[in-house]
Structures are given as C-alpha cells and as structure tokens.
Amino acid sequence: MGDFDCYCFLCSGPLFEPELGSASPRALMKRRQRVEEKRLALKTGLRYVSDSSESEDNDEEENEDDEEIDEYEERNSYDPELATEERTAWIQYLRVLGFNSNAVGDSKAWISGSARYNDGGVIEVFGRSDPNQPSLAENRCYDCYVPTNGNEVVFPFHSSCMSVLKKVYEWSLNSSSYKKMEGLDPSEIDMDSLYDAATVLCDPCAVHLKLKYGGISGAKQCWECHPGEEYSVTDPLHSSVETIELPQVSIASQAHYSRLRSSVDPFGAVPNEIIHFICNYLPGNDLSNFLIASFVAHCATLEPTFWKSLGGSRMPWAWELWERTSRHDSQSGFPIDYKKLYFIVDARTSLPFGITRKLSGWMGLANRRRIWTTCLFLLPHYFRSLQGRISDNKSSSDITDAAIEGALFPVSYPLASGTASQTFVLHSWEELRATPSIFEAYWDSNQNLVGLGTSSGMHKRILGRGTSSESGGGNGITKSAGRINTGEWIQSLLLGLEILQPLHGTAVKRVDVTLTSGRKITLGDGRRNFAKRQLLCFNGYTFAGLFGQIGHNGVIGSLGILQCPTPKSLCDITSPKLSIAERLLWHHSSSSIVHHREVKLRPLVTLEDSSINALTPHETFSWTAGTKQFSKLERISARLCTVLEHTGILQLQCRFVRIFWEPKRGLGRNSGDVSEELLESEDTPVHHFDIDGPGGERVIGVKAQGTNDKITAITFCTNRGRQATFGQETQDKWTTFEETGEEFIFGLAAGFSLSTDPREKVYTLPCSRTKLATLWLIFNPQYFSLMNSIIVLTKGQD
Structure with a gap:
C-alpha cells in the first residue's frame, strides 16, 4: 500500500x-x-465542486514582488x-x-x-x-x-x-x-x-x-x-x-415572544418537567424552533436557572465558561442571558467549517x-x-456442568502419575463477548512447561505452577504471555515437545495458541523445532479449560483440554471422537496435510495406547500431490537394520525423475538426512525398488508385518503386478491396504522408536569401599530408531 x-x-x-x-x-x-x-x-x-482552473486574469495586476504560489x-x-x-x-x-x-x-x-x-x-x-x-x-x-x-x-x-x-x-x-x-x-x-x-x-x-x-x-x-x-x-x-462577551438579559426579547402566542398549543397540558425533559434531547436549531412554535414551552423555560442548568448538562465540554459565569454571578454582576449564551455557544461550536478570523x-x-x-x-x-x-471469578454452572474432558496425553518423561486436576479458564459465555484475557505459560529454569492458563483482570486461572504467590511460584520460574482480545478465543493449542532421546527426558518447550480470529500466539522457545501435539476442540465445542497431571520436578506431565458445547450449536454432544491424526504426536517435519479433511489415514500397524508410545513422534512423506503427478516417482529405497538378525526399518526414501528436480523425500530422520543418499553399512544395508513412473507405473497397495514394538517388513505393490518387500518376513500376520476406485495412495506416515544395540556389553563391578553396592559401566552404547508403526495416506481421486 x-x-x-x-x-x-x-x-x-x-x-x-x-x-x-x-x-x-x-x-x-x-x-x-x-x-x-x-x-x-x-x-x-x-x-461543493471546486474549480481547479480558476482564472488567473488578475495575476498580471499583482505586484511583481509577491511570492510565487x-x-x-x-x-x-x-x-x-x-x-x-x-x-x-x-x-x-x-x-x-x-x-x-x-x-x-x-x-x-x-x-x-x-x-x-x-x-x-x-x-x-x-x-x-x-x-x-x-x-x-x-x-x-x-x-x-x-x-x-x-x-x-x-x-x-x-x-x-x-x-x-x-x-x-x-x-x-x-x-x-x-x-x-x-x-x-x-x-x-x-x-x-x-x-x-x-x-x-x-x-x-x-x-x-x-x-x-x-x-x-x-x-x-x-x-x-x-x-x-x-x-x-x-x-x-x-x-x-x-x-467571550457575556450577553445581558433583554426585556425586548420577552415582548417578541408574547406577540407570537397562539391560542392553540399542543403542549398546553404538558407539565413543565416534561417540557424540560424534551429540551434536553433537542439539538440547538430544533430547540430554538420548538420554543418559537410553542408559547407554552417558551414560558416553561423563562427561568435563567433552567438555561444555566441546561448549559452545564448539555455542554460540559465548556467547563471554563460555566466556571466563569459562576464567578460572575457570585460577584453580583449584571444578569446573564443564559438562554442567549446557550445558543451562541452551540452555534459557534457546531461543525464550524469555514470559521472566520473574527x-x-x-x-x-x-x-x-x-x-x-x-x-x-x-x-x-x-x-x-x-x-x-x-466481575466475580466463579465459574458458571452452564460451563462446568456441560464440560467434557478430551483425551489426556503424556507430554513429559519421566511419566507423571497421580490424579489429574482441572482448571477452568472460561467462567461464563459473557466473557467471550466482553472480557479480554492473557494466555500465560510458566517455565522452570530448564525451560520446561510447569504452568499454563489465563489471567483476566485480577483473576488467574492456571493449571500447575505460576510466578504469583497464590499459585506457589518463584524459584526461577519465568513467564511468557500473549493477549486474547475481546471477541476472540482459544481454538486450539499446539504443544512443542523435545523428541525423546536415550538417557534424556522430554517436556513441553513451546505452546502455540491459535485463536478463533486466525491470529496465533507463540509462547516459549520459538527458535527450535519440536515434535507437535495438537489439542483441538471438537466441532461445535468451545475451549473451556485444561486438565492434567504434574510430573517429575513439577513439570506438566500430561495435558488435555476441557470443552463444552457452544450455545445453540449443532454439535453431536453424545459421541465426539478424535481422529487418528489428532491422537498422534507428529514430528516437526511432518506435513499438516494429515489434518486436512480430504485426507484419510489408513493404519496398517499402529502402536498400542500407552504413555510411552504417546511420546513417539510420527513422520510423513508423500510421493505425489495428485494422480497426474505419479510420473515423477522412479525409486523407493529402504535402509534396514540387521543387527543380530533383528531386522527393522530405519529409513524409507523416494527418488524422483531428475528432469523435475524434486528433492528426495523420506521417513526416519533420526537415523540420517532423508534428502540425501541413504548411508549404507554392513549392519544397515540399503535396498531399492525401481518404479517406472514416467511410463505410468504407480503404487496401489502397501502391506506391513510387525508387532507393537517394530515393523519387520513392508511391501509395496504397483499397478503392473510388481512388488518389493523390505525387511525380514516373520510368522506375523500381514496387514494390507489396496487402492479403491474412489481414493489413491499418495504417501505414508510412520513412527520410530529407540532400540539399543544388543551386542553392547554392560559390566558390573562391586564397590566394597563406597556406599554403592554396584557400579554399572556401559561401553559405547549404540541406538537405532526403528519403524514401529505405519499408516497409509490416501486422498480422493482428482
């Protein structure tokens, strides 16, 4: 602009x-x-239309010394x-x-x-x-x-x-x-x-x-x-x-009005109090005409005290003027014509376009x-x-009685235990229309989330710990906050978790708040990438609060949202359910397309619902955006783990025809860069499956075999009857998904869990002269991130 x-x-x-x-x-x-x-x-x-080409005939008559205009x-x-x-x-x-x-x-x-x-x-x-x-x-x-x-x-x-x-x-x-x-x-x-x-x-x-x-x-x-x-x-x-010259009372003006007296006056039976009330609401010109038209109204407003009072109530912005008249009256000066003064002030200050120098x-x-x-x-x-x-800080029963608890997700490790507590951040529906609030997040010295909620005016509504004395804060706790304006409210929370690593825990490091206006608030570490856990309200429901458990060292251990049906909404109150995408933790690189309503997630092998599995991030990759782009794909590769004959899948990768200059895409980022050639070694061989994408060949089916802890084998099937299996087949049952005429496969989502190399030795030494009974020594530990769940991504035919 x-x-x-x-x-x-x-x-x-x-x-x-x-x-x-x-x-x-x-x-x-x-x-x-x-x-x-x-x-x-x-x-x-x-x-008014200005004449931009005014005549300059008189210019020659102007003094030559005049400045150019x-x-x-x-x-x-x-x-x-x-x-x-x-x-x-x-x-x-x-x-x-x-x-x-x-x-x-x-x-x-x-x-x-x-x-x-x-x-x-x-x-x-x-x-x-x-x-x-x-x-x-x-x-x-x-x-x-x-x-x-x-x-x-x-x-x-x-x-x-x-x-x-x-x-x-x-x-x-x-x-x-x-x-x-x-x-x-x-x-x-x-x-x-x-x-x-x-x-x-x-x-x-x-x-x-x-x-x-x-x-x-x-x-x-x-x-x-x-x-x-x-x-x-x-x-x-x-x-x-x-x-300003204060006008004096004139007797001549009284005679003027007496000559205008009418024998028929519609206000003849109206009490003076009502006439005074009417005068309070009439603009200056209308008030003047009213008093001229009605002799009754004229007589009802003869007292100077009426006009002095009317001026003070209708023209409070002229406070110096009324202070001056009060001083004048107290000094027994000449009687002021307050009626005339009223109309003078009104006329001089009413949209005074073109006011003169005088x-x-x-x-x-x-x-x-x-x-x-x-x-x-x-x-x-x-x-x-x-x-x-x-206003009062008590929650309305309309909110608390109708609120439901969504899913409770672990968000830190070590895992939390104990009873979950609730905190309502919405106390009445009127708050959404009339009261802004502050969304606040509290962090410990390690920048782990320890408190979350809102404050409004003098009221704090925090789950966990905060910096205020009421909530037991302090001890190095810091706060980050963002404003929620009147008329907008919380639509969803996106929690950023560090990916769980060996010998290290995890916790929430970042909170992204999406508001109903579309505006976003980012609290915490906004510089790094984290695994993403979305907490989203059901359709027709409104965010009402938080519930969760406090974990190790006061860190928020598990978290879910409280939500209640929006008044007059058409939501299904009896059976709201989370989608597969909403139940999973997603790697920061995963595409948001999994949350699109046109995308369907078809699970082949999924993790059991457990606290530790809920901390396993899932990745996504796609080899096409639509049916017309299958011609780009030319190879699918897999990098395997064969340590002690325990085969697992470390990475999957797609390569595209070079003329398109598409970067490689893949899964298994914890094991290496999937945009580069997969690194091959004796224990991590790489296998390939060439596909004639330019010739019309494409993937129409995926089969997977495995247990809850890892995928042992995965098979890709094409429309030419060809297939390739990556991994080691076992006696486990194969789970298959094949295309139908209504949808096509465009990619995969998968989770990866950590597994220790069983060849590494753990030694124990007795410690007789110390308080330790045994000392554990681990030499050169090696970890593998193995695929443990697989989901097929599909969309409707173009």
Whole structure:
C-alpha cells in the first residue's frame, strides 16, 4: 500500500504538524473565497465542486514582488492566520497506550513517555516512566493499530486529548448511570480497560478506531489538510472563553415572544418537567424552533436557572465558561442571558467549517466538543471491559456442568502419575463477548512447561505452577504471555515437545495458541523445532479449560483440554471422537496435510495406547500431490537394520525423475538426512525398488508385518503386478491396504522408536569401599530408531 499515516485514537487527528499555506494577501483572499463558497454550499445542502482552473486574469495586476504560489499546495494546506503555531503546537506532544503481557502484577497496560510518529504505522517512543512499559533498550518502535510479527499494538494519542478523556470520564461518573458502579475513582482511568476497549474498536487494517470523529475529512491514507477545517487541528485545551462577551438579559426579547402566542398549543397540558425533559434531547436549531412554535414551552423555560442548568448538562465540554459565569454571578454582576449564551455557544461550536478570523477564538472549544463526543462513544466499551475485569471469578454452572474432558496425553518423561486436576479458564459465555484475557505459560529454569492458563483482570486461572504467590511460584520460574482480545478465543493449542532421546527426558518447550480470529500466539522457545501435539476442540465445542497431571520436578506431565458445547450449536454432544491424526504426536517435519479433511489415514500397524508410545513422534512423506503427478516417482529405497538378525526399518526414501528436480523425500530422520543418499553399512544395508513412473507405473497397495514394538517388513505393490518387500518376513500376520476406485495412495506416515544395540556389553563391578553396592559401566552404547508403526495416506481421486 506504500506510505500511510495513523491517527490519534481519541480525535483521529494527525500525529505531526500540518501544512500551512501562503500568508500573502492574494493567497489568503483566494483561499477564503473558496472556503466561503464551500461553506455556503454545505449550509444549503449542495455539493461543493471546486474549480481547479480558476482564472488567473488578475495575476498580471499583482505586484511583481509577491511570492510565487503553488495552487495545489494552497488547496491542501491550512490558513496560516487560523492554524497558528500557538494553536497547533499541541500535536507534537504524543504518547502511546500500550500493553505488556509479561508485566508483573494485575495491570498490564502502560502509557509511554514522549513519542514521534515515523511513517507506515510505526511510532517511536523516547521516554519511559511507566514500570509496565518495556525498556527502551528492549523496544523503541511499535506498530500502531495493526500488529506485525505477532507484536502487541499501541494506540497513539495527543496529551491534550487524554486530558479531555479524563474530563469526560469524571463527568460521566458523576452524571450518568455509570455512577452506580461502586468503588471507582473519578480521577483515575483504568488503562487496561481502555486498551481493551480500543482493541474491540480496531479493524484489521485500522489507522484509527471505529468511532464517530465528528465529520472531519482529513484522515485519509495520508493526512489531508482541508482549508476550512482548521479547527480540527486546534488545541482542544486552548480556549478563549475569558474573552467571550457575556450577553445581558433583554426585556425586548420577552415582548417578541408574547406577540407570537397562539391560542392553540399542543403542549398546553404538558407539565413543565416534561417540557424540560424534551429540551434536553433537542439539538440547538430544533430547540430554538420548538420554543418559537410553542408559547407554552417558551414560558416553561423563562427561568435563567433552567438555561444555566441546561448549559452545564448539555455542554460540559465548556467547563471554563460555566466556571466563569459562576464567578460572575457570585460577584453580583449584571444578569446573564443564559438562554442567549446557550445558543451562541452551540452555534459557534457546531461543525464550524469555514470559521472566520473574527471568530477563530472558538476553534479550540469547537474541537474539544468534537473530541468530547467521540469520547462519549468510547466510554460504553470502556465500562463494559471494566465490569468484566472486576466481575466475580466463579465459574458458571452452564460451563462446568456441560464440560467434557478430551483425551489426556503424556507430554513429559519421566511419566507423571497421580490424579489429574482441572482448571477452568472460561467462567461464563459473557466473557467471550466482553472480557479480554492473557494466555500465560510458566517455565522452570530448564525451560520446561510447569504452568499454563489465563489471567483476566485480577483473576488467574492456571493449571500447575505460576510466578504469583497464590499459585506457589518463584524459584526461577519465568513467564511468557500473549493477549486474547475481546471477541476472540482459544481454538486450539499446539504443544512443542523435545523428541525423546536415550538417557534424556522430554517436556513441553513451546505452546502455540491459535485463536478463533486466525491470529496465533507463540509462547516459549520459538527458535527450535519440536515434535507437535495438537489439542483441538471438537466441532461445535468451545475451549473451556485444561486438565492434567504434574510430573517429575513439577513439570506438566500430561495435558488435555476441557470443552463444552457452544450455545445453540449443532454439535453431536453424545459421541465426539478424535481422529487418528489428532491422537498422534507428529514430528516437526511432518506435513499438516494429515489434518486436512480430504485426507484419510489408513493404519496398517499402529502402536498400542500407552504413555510411552504417546511420546513417539510420527513422520510423513508423500510421493505425489495428485494422480497426474505419479510420473515423477522412479525409486523407493529402504535402509534396514540387521543387527543380530533383528531386522527393522530405519529409513524409507523416494527418488524422483531428475528432469523435475524434486528433492528426495523420506521417513526416519533420526537415523540420517532423508534428502540425501541413504548411508549404507554392513549392519544397515540399503535396498531399492525401481518404479517406472514416467511410463505410468504407480503404487496401489502397501502391506506391513510387525508387532507393537517394530515393523519387520513392508511391501509395496504397483499397478503392473510388481512388488518389493523390505525387511525380514516373520510368522506375523500381514496387514494390507489396496487402492479403491474412489481414493489413491499418495504417501505414508510412520513412527520410530529407540532400540539399543544388543551386542553392547554392560559390566558390573562391586564397590566394597563406597556406599554403592554396584557400579554399572556401559561401553559405547549404540541406538537405532526403528519403524514401529505405519499408516497409509490416501486422498480422493482428482
């Protein structure tokens, strides 16, 4: 999209100083003439069309000393006598509202020090006073509104706009239904709730929030300076109310209304209280017409106290003006015509396009009124989030009673034992709509997962250990976290486990969270590759919590998810089941195609359901993407293990016709690189099966023979009646899968277990002078990773 600007999230104004036009008399005259023509057109409801080819007949009459004027710049810049330096200097005082998921304590939001907008949605921060803000050494530049690389976004604002928001907040607590919320400090905005509200109102491609900003037209891809809208860049705290002439009560105006008295008035029987109530909801022009049309309404509003009260309630943004009138009244000055003052203030600050230099003192108040109205639209979202943060932490029975436990998978070794415990992270359906949360993972000093869950406001919902004192944390435990915005929720978890190796255990090293919005959060070690265990909700179910066992040294030993039927969903509550792909642990190199709904997994020999087998990662490889690509395959190879006549399969590999320049693919990565030629030795011979792929030959059947601990032999059959067997046949039963007319074989998935070379010797020595009864010595141990399960991958015919 190229360069673009972002804007203040409270006023939608620019984050840099605006362009000013020429101050020459000729330029000012032409500019003001165009602005006046547009103002009159807007007033009469007509569409203003600027004449870009204005006559330059008078150019020759201009003084030769006049500066050269760029007509385009003049049409896209502000009047320098209106948008003065004093009135626009406020724009450069920028800060940002940010969020730090890893901040210590319940509050995570932060307000930066001074900031400067660069370009392309990036803002640079120069100051830091909030302890929640990441250090400047860690991060100085942030994304506005739209995140990149999974970063948290910030919301830029002018310091003056935040001052207006605080005034709006204080006024709202004292004069609206929000004052019923107990325990709120009118002088202190909860920045976490404000950040939550901003994220709710933020589009995926936003440059400001989804709020009404008072009809200004400058916030385009790049800020456009429209002559006549100088008030939109005027400091909202720059008010000239002290110089406003206060109108005096005039007796002549009373006589004017008496002549307009009508004998028939539909409001004749309406009580004054109702008329006052109606006046509170009428815009300025409509209110004036109402009082002219109804003499009853006119008489009901004669008291100056009514207009003074109406001004204070309808125009709270003019607080200096009402403070001035109160001082005037207390000093027994002349009686103020509050009715006239009300209509003057309303007229001067209502969308003042094309305001003249004579009335330019009203521009700051007009901009403040616009920003005040925008803040009023923002506050309901703020209070909704605030209510969710301070709500009760008890789980709803609608969640707990309907929740079911998914499969419980071992995720660490040594294996965990004991009773599994539950932690509900979703406490009510309302939380999904109104309350954001933080997904948190806790890691011990070895970066093993020891705690997992969410926090929302002051409430933590963690399975296992955390850093907080309530959950028994500490002792070198660290936390990584990611934000879940209002309106999005957890769809699935992808756990990253180290592959189980001899003499070493395994544990969860990484957690990838996929949200319903499609956004992803990565917690833990994001640099290395790990075996993948997916925890996915059933169709029609919602993620509700976690359950699991705590293993050795407090590490999460087994893990599963709690899920409950989504309200009004069409899910099958009685019999949800995991697919084969969802039950297995997958090698990091395995293709995600196994989770595709068009792919079917046909098991030949599979592992028994046991804790240790659940930690065996499965690999995938394919020799074609469709039936039209079988011509690429020219060889299938197998690398075997023949130690002490215990034959097993170490690796399988496919080679393709050279003209396609396809890299080799295979299974058995623990035993070597499957993209290179398989390494052959006396104990690990390599056998080949040549296939005439270019001539139309292809694999249509696979047979396997083996037990729970290893595959002893595998056979590939082609459509030409040829077959090849890799391995040593035994008396075990063969399991076969052959193609049907509806689907074709395109690859395999397999698991590999570790086996020790039985030729290696283990010696024992007596230890009479030590506390050890026996010392075990193992010389040169050698391990083999043998295939112990095989699954055929099929797809429907093209």
